[in-house]
Amino acid sequence: MKSIKNQFNLSKKRIIKSIFGLFSLSTMLFVFQACYGTPQDFGQDILLEGKVISEGSENSIQNIEIRLQNLPQYTSSDSEGNFSMFCPRQDQYTFNFRDIDGEDNGSYTNLDSVIKLDISENSLFLSVLLKDK
């Protein structure tokens, strides 16, 4: 009996909270910031991952710089050709792949690639093939 009463009370609290959220003060109630904390993040990002491979040898390529047009972020592929970065969510991305270490790890032609994003996707994996110079 006590448990049913507790459940009822909790449901009542949830209803009160929902009413507040819907009809009044919504931003002031839910988007709070601790005294010494950061602002809230709304998580409007997406995880972009991929692997860079040589079209000729099919080996993974290290040290290819990956940039996204109009964004300040950049990264580079690791020793297994993998890369990853969280980026702001957009409808499409223009990737620039650049061989930045000269002849170390082989020489490859640069590639610019436009990728469209499905709105339901939370991550994107790219297999990137670069031509040997």
Place this chain on the structure above:
Amino acid sequence: MATKNSFSLKQKALLKSFRHYRKAETALHPLNYLFWECTLRCNLSCLHCGSDCHVDSEVPDMPSDIFLREMEHIAQKYDPTKIMVVITGGEPLLRKDLPEIGFKLRKMGFKWGIVTNGYSLTPNIYNSLVNCGLGAITLSLDGQESDHNWIRNRQDAYSKAMNALNLILSTPRVQSDVVSCVNKRTINKLPEIFNDLKKRGLKTWRLFTITPIGRALDYPELDLSADEFTSLMNFIQAKRAENSELTVNFSCESYLGTYEGKVRDGLFFCRAGINIGSILADGSVSACPNIDRELIQGSIYKNRFTEIWENNFIPFRDRSWTKIGLCKTCKEYKYCEGSGLHWWRMSDKQLLKCHYSEIR
């Protein structure tokens, strides 16, 4: 300008209805905001520091695998997409594994951010943090060059903080603000600081006062007088009324009477232990890291964080114990409930400051 006893009808109605929300939220106490004190090491030695941090801390940094294991468990029990993890210190950028930890947190679904003095924030480090899902950052900046360097106890602190600010403002994806600790040296320079920050493109500036704990105890001259505090409220209220591109907020550190709803986005609600928890450097579990350590509720080395969150935290969720001293006869207690809990010294149950009572 507001006076101490001139509530508008709208304010009274808001405060009264907000009490119901606060009661409901306290009963449900969903964890929405989790601090991780990732280190007690720091590269500065600020005069007003409320924590126990040092250049070389005696408390070792918590190993990342222990923290991440606990976070995995939290992600299983609660919805991680509704929890903001705020990494603090000491100075969090002193941990070299911060990007890797942040990446794992974001992959689990948590959103994460850091509070930093910006001293070590280079373009490469910032880029790697953003790549790893950094979603929010707060930069501490305590005034113009001479005042900032004085309080930060280092001659190049301001120039490094400015470099950090420029970097931060280059990434609109990352939610950011600057926090400034207002003191006797800066209270009359706020308009100049405002203009400078606005010119640089900052969107949110948060002001707070110094809590007389930690090293700040040695510098009572940092503490604002009642008149100075009231003039701070008036400054913020006036700036907010301008609807400038730079929004000024007073931090949610205390109840402000008739200034409620006028100097910050929300009404006062100390959510410590209600929505806010923390994992401290030594594994202790508390609410905000700057709350008296006598209020520690457990340790992740003995129990799961979620067990502690669900079963302990009574003094945070039933604050009737704060109705003593100045609070005992205060007519505003129902809206305030003992101010921000970081103002309480637990050894003698003393409220170190009541902003409401200081407002002229």
